Structure formats: C-alpha cells, structure tokens
Amino acid sequence: MKEFDYQQIDDVIHSRIRTAVMAVLVAVEEADFIFLKEKVNATDGNLSVHLKKLEDAGYVSVKKIFVNRKPVTRYRITAKGFKAFEKYIENLESIIKPKK
Numbered sequence: 001m002k003e004f005d006y007q008q009i010d011d012v013i014h015s016r017i018r019t020a021v022m023a024v025l026v027a028v029e030e031a032d033f034i035f036l037k038e039k040v041n042a043t044d045g046n047l048s049v050h051l052k053k054l055e056d057a058g059y060v061s062v063k064k065i066f067v068n069r070k071p072v073t074r075y076r077i078t079a080k081g082f083k084a085f086e087k088y089i090e091n092l093e094s095i096i097k098p099k100k
Contacts, residue, residue: 012057017050025077
C-alpha cells in the first residue's frame with residue numbers, strides 16, 4: 001500500500017454531520033434547513049453549527065427568505081464545495097482501494 005498522508009483529508013468536511021450534509025447537497029439543487037435536519041438526523045443547534053462551518057469555508061451558500069411570513073433558510077453546495085467534496089472522496093478512496 002502506498003503511504004497515505006492523512007493530513008490531506010479536509011478537516012472541514014471530515015465530520016459525520018458535515019459529510020452527510022455535503023452528500024445530501026451534492027444530490028439536490030437546494031435544500032432547506034428542515035430537509036437537511038431530517039436527512040442528517042441532527043438537532044437544530046448541532047446542525048446549525050456544522051452548517052456555519054461549511055458556510056465559513058465557502059462550501060455552501062445560504063439564502064434566507066420568508067414563505068407565508070415564516071423564515072426559511074435554504075442551502076446549496078458551491079462550486080468550491082463540490083470540488084472539495086470530490087477531493088475528500090478521492091482521498092478516502094485512495095485509502096481503501098488497492099493500487100494496481
């Protein structure tokens with residue numbers, strides 16, 4: 001097995017909840033907070049903290065709107081986030097897939 005540099009794993013993505021959020025956002029055009037909460041199975045507070053970290057890294061964009069006078073927060077993966085997630089998956093695959 002080729003030597004793997006674990007420091008190549010993106011610390012922003014490498015968390016159970018953040019990885020799940022990124023996986024969901026890769027599969028959809030946009031997702032609101034409630035949808036993400038249900039898919040990721042996290043509490044409001046915990047999910048908020050992880051989404052903020054992804055937002056601060058530029059991996060997700062946030063749009064706040066009102067629907068029927070209720071606030072709705074929508075998230076979408078950015079081009080930077082998509083590229084980072086692809087690289088994250090490639091790095092993980094390089095650990096588990098044997099080199100030929």
